[in-house]
């Protein structure tokens with residue numbers, strides 16, 4: 214064994230991406246990996262091997278490299294033995310699991326609805342929803358920020374945007390949680406997901422049938438219209454895109470708002486600056502996303518051919534995950550990366566929204582929701598404080614998302 218690989222082995226002994234210690238604070242492990250084994254091979258809970266990419270430059274190159282594909286079905290026949298991953302469910306025909314040229318067709322239909330200009334139209338409504346949630350919390354006299362504020366806000370917004378009736382929203386919480394948890398736990402993914410997928414598909418069939426008969430001014434009606442007009446979306450693709458938007462709208466922005474507020478509570482000087490100068494919010498949002506990114510690891514990628522990276526040979530069919538939260542703490546790219554600084558200059562280069570063709574479609578919406586949520590919260594509750602011992606805060610389990618279970622605050 215060479216001196217380098219023996220050093221690598223020693224440092225890797227302290228690396229366990231599935232431990233509670235890692236879940237509570239992944240950054241020391243990411244530091245070890247970036248320094249000693251930046252393209253790291255790990256055994257996933259279902260027994261297959263995945264490569265974990267932790268340095269910024271490598272993360273960018275993998276996310277932009279067409280040799281790493283999203284559609285595992287292309288490899289399935291020859292790779293059946295390598296992993297039990299299967300995205301062939303009724304909800305998986307969407308842009309995030311497809312590659313060019315299909316990807317472009319699936320994305321361009323929805324893209325038009327998510328430009329910053331289109332999204333800006335929702336500003337007034339997002340402000341209203343934000344204020345209503347804060348009114349309710351004030352009336353109660355206390356607030357658990359996740360459940361009372363940062364979780365419901367993006368759900369209400371995405372459901373209104375799509376045209377999902379108010380009375381149906383609660384069901385989505387269960388479905389969307391189940392789908393994300395299943396993704397986090399591939400060992401049981403397919404068996405656990407099935408009842409939820411079936412319930413979700415039945416719901417979407419009914420909803421789209423209603424909108425087809427009686428179109429409304431909402432995104433579901435627009436997508437159906439696009440499908441009817443140009444035959445550009447199949448029925449399955451229609452369900453795939455709606456469910457992707459619902460899941461993305463449920464599970465990500467909640468972490469931007471919660472992680473951002475936590476960072477401010479832990480850095481009162483920065484909170485003071487933002488309260489005094491609310492126009493610092495745009496830089497602050499980039500720093501929230503960089504410092505404690507809501508999506509810890511990218512979604513799955515598969516090598517479509519053999520690729521050499523940092524001296525490692527990634528074989529065709531191998532599973533690759535990019536550690537976005539590690540890349541955003543790479544000192545080669547961000548000076549003093551563990552320092553939280555809302556005025557940091559280079560922070561717009563963060564990878565929290567990904568990179569390349571799959572760059573987050575919902576980024577303008579997430580930014581607008583984050584901006585309104587945090588500026589309104591600080592304006593209305595200037596004495597905001599953590600209402601628990603910091604060591605009692607618990608992070609949700611799983612690799613994909615990085616978010617707190619609860620954040621009790623006093624105001």
Ligand code: HEM
Pocket residue numbers: 308309310320371457458459461462465466469506507508511512513537564565566567568570571572573574575576578579
């Ligand atoms: C702060 C909030 C958000 C974060 C941090 C975030 C992060 C990401 C990331 C990292 C990706 C790329 C994943 C990969 O390449 O493996 C992505 C893709 C995507 N996001 Fe977001 N997202 C957020 C909010 C949203 C919202 C609100 C929506 C829409 C309602 C949305 C819709 C999407 C879609 C549709 C894709 C797939 C794009 C494609 O494959 O072309 N996201 N997001």
